[in-house]
Every structure is written in C-alpha cells, then in structure tokens.
Amino acid sequence: MSIVAAAQERSLAMEFWDQGVMMAKARTGDLSAAAEAIGTWQAGSRLSELKAAYPFVEYNTLAEAHERGDAVEATWANYRTTPAPHIDHDLIEAAYAQPKLRALFPFHSDRTLNFSRCTGFPYTHDIPVISPTTDGNYRVTWWHDRSPDGPAIAETDDPHDAVAVVIAHLPDNCGPAIAGTAGP
Template identity: 55%
Template sequence: MPRQPRQHLVRLYPEIAQAGSLRAAMQAEFDNVGYSLTASLTSSPGWWDCATRVGDDRRHVTTVLTSEVRWFTMEFWERGVMMAHGKTAELAASAAAINLWQTGSRLRELRAAFPFVRFGELAEAYEQGDPVETHWKSYRRTQVPYIDHDLIEAAYAQPRLRVLFPYTSHETLHLSRCTRFPYTHDIPGITPLRDGTYQVSWPRPRSIIGHADTPSEAVRLVVDHLPDDCRAAVDATAVELADADFTRGPDDRAAARRSDETGPAL
C-alpha cells in the first residue's frame, strides 16, 4: 500500500500530496514542460515525500519542502560546492530554476532569471576557477569567535601555505591541495588549545606531530611536514586530483577516493 504524505504537506502543498511526493510532482512538472530531467530521492530516507534531487556529482539541485510555511527551498551544487540557494512558493518556478542550472547556467544568469536565488563572492570565485584568495579573505575578516585570527594571519603570512585552500573543522585549521570537497588530507592541521598553545597533527589517520607555543611556531611545524610535491591548490576534488596526479602511488589515489562524503561548511 502506498505511503500517505504527511499532513503538513496535504495542508500546504496540495499538489504534492496529490502526486504522492515532491519527487513525483517534480517529475510530472518536468515532463509536462518538456525538461529532460529526472527527479530522484535524496539520501535521507525520512524525506521520501518532501525532498528531491536532480542531477549528478558534477551539478545537481536539492529541493526540500518546509513544514511551517509553503516554501520550496533549493540548493544549487557544482562539484562538491554549494554555489547558490533560494526559495520559492511555486513548483513551476522551482522546476524552471533547476532546469536552467542543470543546462549549465552561470550564477548571475540564474539570479537574473530567478531573483529568489542568492549567492556570495566565494561562489563567484569558484565559478572563475580560483577561490583560494577569496576564502583566505573571508577567514581574515570574519568575526566569529571560534576562528583564531592570530593563527589565520600567521598561516597566511607563509607563502607556501597561502596558496593552499583553507578550511576549519572543530576549530582546527586545515589546508588542502584542492579547492573542492572532498579535500585532500595529506597536510597537517593546527588546533588551538585552551591553554593558549597549538597542536599540530596529521588529519587522517589523526596523529600528533607536535605542540607549539605560538601560531608562528605551529605554522613552521606545518611547513616542515609539507609533502615534497606540495604546490598551489588546484580547482578539483581530492578524487579528481588523485586521478590526474600520476606521480602519486595507487594507495594514495585509493585513499583519496575513500574520503568522507560529508565535510565542513565553507
């Protein structure tokens, strides 16, 4: 017996409830308009009736229905990066925006056609192929309390680290040889400790390299342990980088492919 959509969908989204799920309603909209797209379920089983995903690993859009008011909330992804987001009350507008993105539109073109779409300067930097400096800039000017500004400035002042892609997870500053998730995990990370010192460690598998009293000392410890072939970060995922980097061994390439499927927010 088919499952019945939840009551808030019946109340807020009658056309979705009638179709049985957002995936079914979105597919019907694609077919009616003539878009050559396929709506699929997301990886979250509990969202079987209220979410759908369209696209592949290179480009995709996820759409989720909110439960308190009528909104189709959307995230536009490209190669591991959420490039834009938005929300609309109309199924047809959601489907049309998905179609434009999946046919290769650029960010400004997407927003011009659908003003409910929002994106930032980092997304545009990704679109231009070089987000490293923009991401460093965002860390250098942020006011969030869990970012150690002295550490960020010390790392940015080191030319060999400044060309790598920075990201933070659980207050640890990580550096990647690629700019898209999954990131590389072959460069030591720096964790500020509560006593004011810093711990430098390999990320995966996690093992401690040493401790430092100052950000500058921690940065020097990272530089001393950089891979011999470490160069400026490239516009790729770790998997893409491993597939293209034939100077690395097969075990290293396999390790890159085993990277986690979820990562820190930008």
C-alpha cells in the same frame, strides 16, 4: 542539485552545487519556476544569470569567488578580516605569510585550521592541521588525529612554529589548490 519538498506547505528548497561547493540556494512554491531554475543551472548558467532570471535564488560572495576561480584568495581574505571569536588571527596571519600554505584552500573545523589541495568538498586530508589549545599553545596533528587525545606531530607555543611544522610535513609536489573535490 539537491531538492527537498516542505512537509506542511507548498515549497521546494533547492541547493545548486558545482565541483563540491554549494553555489546557491533557493526556496519557492512555484514548481514550474523551480524546474526552470534547475534546467537553467544544469545548462551551465552563471550565478548572476540564474539570479536575474529567478529572483528567489540566493548566493554569496564566496560562491562568486568559486565561479571566478579565486576561491583560495577569497577564503584567506575572509579569515584575515573576520571578527569571529573562534578564529585565531595570529595563526591565520602566520599561515598566510607562507606562500606554500597561502596557495592551499584554508578551512576551519572545530577551531582547527585545515588546508586542502582542492577547493570543494570533500577536501584533501593529507596535510597536517593546527589546533589552538586552551592553554594558548598550538597542536599540530594529522587530520584524523585532531582530537585532543590523538597523537600530535608537535605542540608549540608560537603560531609561526606550528606553521613551520606543517610546511615540513607537506606532501611531495604540493602545489596550489585546484578547483574541484578530492573524490571522484
């Protein structure tokens, strides 16, 4: 749980977290209702139950997917269908076509396609990432080297080749992403 009180009004902003994922958020001026909602969440309530009891609680379909245990599939589906201009759909489709990558949790950061072996934050950073470049190429680096000046594992002009480089550098026993975080 994260709770912040507003400075100029009687209002509490709340975030409801589970396994490294912000599952829901809420805002209310009713201190008693806020306390009850927190207690309901901490008692193990499902999102739909929390929302039914406290209409000021909001959550999205990705939170529902995390709750069901299919966050990996839902996130891939979101990336494959989004009209967002910063998403390179050729790259997404090339990665999605590979079962080993499709089993990992995808996430974007600064136009870079990242893969994690867990679904919650903090994510794992032991899998190479792919960054589309301004000249239409694909730069494969380790997460900590993803800046334009960092050392590259490879640079290709085809998203399928970039994906092949990532697969060649997967850690041993890199199985499907698990629910939870990379941290303790």
